[in-house]
Amino acid sequence: MHDKPMTDDEFDALLDRRGPNIDRWPSEFALAARRLLAQSPQARAQLKEASALDALLDDAWPAVPLSTGAVRSRILEAVARDAARSSWWRWFVGGTGMRRPIAIVAALIPLCLGFAFGIYEPTAASDDLVSDVSLLAFADYEGYSDAD
Amino acid sequence: MAQVQRRDQEAFTRLLDRHVRGLQKFLLRMTGNAADADEVAQEAFLRIWSQAKRWQPDRVRFTTWLYRIARNLAIDRHRKHRETTDEDMTAFADEAPDAPQLIDAERRQQLLRAAVSRLPERQRTALLLCHFEGLSNQDAADVLEVTVEALESLLSRARRTLKTTLRPLLQAEETLPCTTNQ
Numbered sequence: 239m240h241d242k243p244m245t246d247d248e249f250d251a252l253l254d255r256r257g258p259n260i261d262r263w264p265s266e267f268a269l270a271a272r273r274l275l276a277q278s279p280q281a282r283a284q285l286k287e288a289s290a291l292d293a294l295l296d297d298a299w300p301a302v303p304l305s306t307g308a309v310r311s312r313i314l315e316a317v318a319r320d321a322a323r324s325s326w327w328r329w330f331v332g333g334t335g336m337r338r339p340i341a342i343v344a345a346l347i348p349l350c351l352g353f354a355f356g357i358y359e360p361t362a363a364s365d366d367l368v369s370d371v372s373l374l375a376f377a378d379y380e381g382y383s384d385a386d
Numbered sequence: 387m388a389q390v391q392r393r394d395q396e397a398f399t400r401l402l403d404r405h406v407r408g409l410q411k412f413l414l415r416m417t418g419n420a421a422d423a424d425e426v427a428q429e430a431f432l433r434i435w436s437q438a439k440r441w442q443p444d445r446v447r448f449t450t451w452l453y454r455i456a457r458n459l460a461i462d463r464h465r466k467h468r469e470t471t472d473e474d475m476t477a478f479a480d481e482a483p484d485a486p487q488l489i490d491a492e493r494r495q496q497l498l499r500a501a502v503s504r505l506p507e508r509q510r511t512a513l514l515l516c517h518f519e520g521l522s523n524q525d526a527a528d529v530l531e532v533t534v535e536a537l538e539s540l541l542s543r544a545r546r547t548l549k550t551t552l553r554p555l556l557q558a559e560e561t562l563p564c565t566t567n568q
Contacts, residue, residue, distance in 0.1 A: 254542035256523065257516065290556050291548060295517055298498035304410045309424050313402060313431045314395075320435065321395055 244270040246280045258288035387448050391438045402431055405449070408519065409456055415514050416460050418503055426463055430456040450528040453519070457511055457529060464507075494555070501551045509544035512537055 244252075249271055252263065260268050274281045389397030406427060413423035433455050434441075441451055502510060508530060515526040527537035549556060 251542065254545045255538035257541075257545075287549065287556060288545070291545060291552070292517065294498055294552060294555055295502070295513075295548075298495055298502060299411075299415055299518075300495060304407060304414070305420070305424055306407050306410060309410065309428055310402060310406055313406075313428050314399060316428075316432055317395060317398060317435050320432075321393060 244274045246274070246278055246284065249274055249278075249281050250284045253284055253288040258285055258292055260285075387438070387441060387443065390435070391441065393438075398435055401434075401448075405452060406431065409452065412453065412514060412519055413456060413460060415502070415518060416457070416511065417464070418499065422460070422463060422467075426456055426459045429459050433459070446528055447525065449521075450525050453515065453521075453529045454531070461507065497555070498552070501548055504551075505544050505547060508532075509540045509547070512540040513544045516541060 244267075252267060252271065256263050256267075260271050263271065271281075275285065387397075387401065390401055409430065410423050410427045413426050414420055417423050417426065430452065434452060441448065446454075502513070505513065511530060512526055515521045515529055516523060521529070523534050523537055523541075527534045530537060530540070532540075
C-alpha cells in the first residue's frame with residue numbers, strides 16, 4: 239500500500255470500512271487516496287456517493303428533545319439511596335482509627351456467645367428433670383401396653 | 387473514574403453530566419424509542435456506579451466500557467420486548483424509497499431510520515458508534531469486543547447494504563455539492 243498506487247477498488251473498500259472523511263484515515267492511506275482522487279473520476283464519484291450516504295445518515299435523526307434532566311435526576315436519586323444503604327456496612331468493614339476495634343468487638347460478641355453456649359454443661363438439677371420426664375414417658379408406654 | 391471507584395458521589399455526578407446526553411442519543415438511535423433509551427441509559431449508569439471497581443483503566447477506556455454496558459443492556463431489553471421494539475421501524479423497512487421529491491422530510495427520516503434499524507445489530511452498532519458517536523475504529527471494536535478487522539468488515543457490510551437500500555435517495559443527494567474534506 240505504501241509503494242503501489244491505490245486502485246479504485248481499494249479506495250472503495252476503504253470508504254466502506256473507514257467512511258468518507260479521509261482526514262480520519264491513517265496517513266499512509268490518506269496520502270494514497272488523495273493521489274488517486276486527483277487522477278480518477280471514478281474515485282471522485284465513489285467519494286461523492288459515500289459522502290452522500292453520510293449526509294443521509296445525519297438527516298435520519300434530527301435533533302430530538304431528550305429528557306436528560308429527568309434521567310439524570312433518577313440516576314442520582316438511585317445512587318444516593320444506594321450510598322446511604324451501604325454506608326453502615328462500609329463503616330463496619332472499612333473503618334479506620336477507633337472504628338476498627340469497635341467493629342472487631344462487635345463481630346466477636348456473637349462468636350463468644352456461640353462458644354459459651356457450646357461448652358455449657360447441664361447441672362445435676364436439669365439431669366434430674368430429664369430423668370423424670372423419661373420415666374413419665376416410659377410409664378405412658380407401659381400403660382398403653384396394659385390396655386392391649 | 388478513580389474517585390467513583392471510591393464511591394465519591396460528586397465525581398459520579400461529573401461523570402454522568404459528561405456522558406449522559408451522548409449515551410442517550412446513541413441509545414435512541416439504537417433502540418428507536420426514547421423511553422427505552424432513557425431506561426437503558428439509567429440502568430447503564432447505575433451499573434457503572436455499582437460495578438465501578440471492576441473497571442480497569444489499563445484494559446479499556448471508560449467511554450468504551452460505558453457503551454459496552456449500554457449496548458449489552460439494550461440487547462437484553464430488545465430480546466425481552468422483541469415483539470414490540472422494531473414494529474414501528476419494520477412497517478417502513480420493506481418499502482423502497484420513492485422518488486425523493488415526492489417524500490416529505492418526516493417520511494424521509496422514517497425511511498432512513500428504518501433502513502438503519504433493519505441492519506443486523508452488530509452492523510448497526512458499529513455504524514452508530516463510528517459515524518454518530520465519532521469513536522475510532524479501535525474504540526468501536528473494543529465496545530463490540532471484536533478485532534478492528536472484524537469491526538471494519540461490519541462497517542463495510544452496513545454501508546454497502548445502505549447504499550443499495552437507499553439508492554434513490556442517494557442519487558438525489560449526489561446532486562448536492564460534496565462537503566467532505568479531501
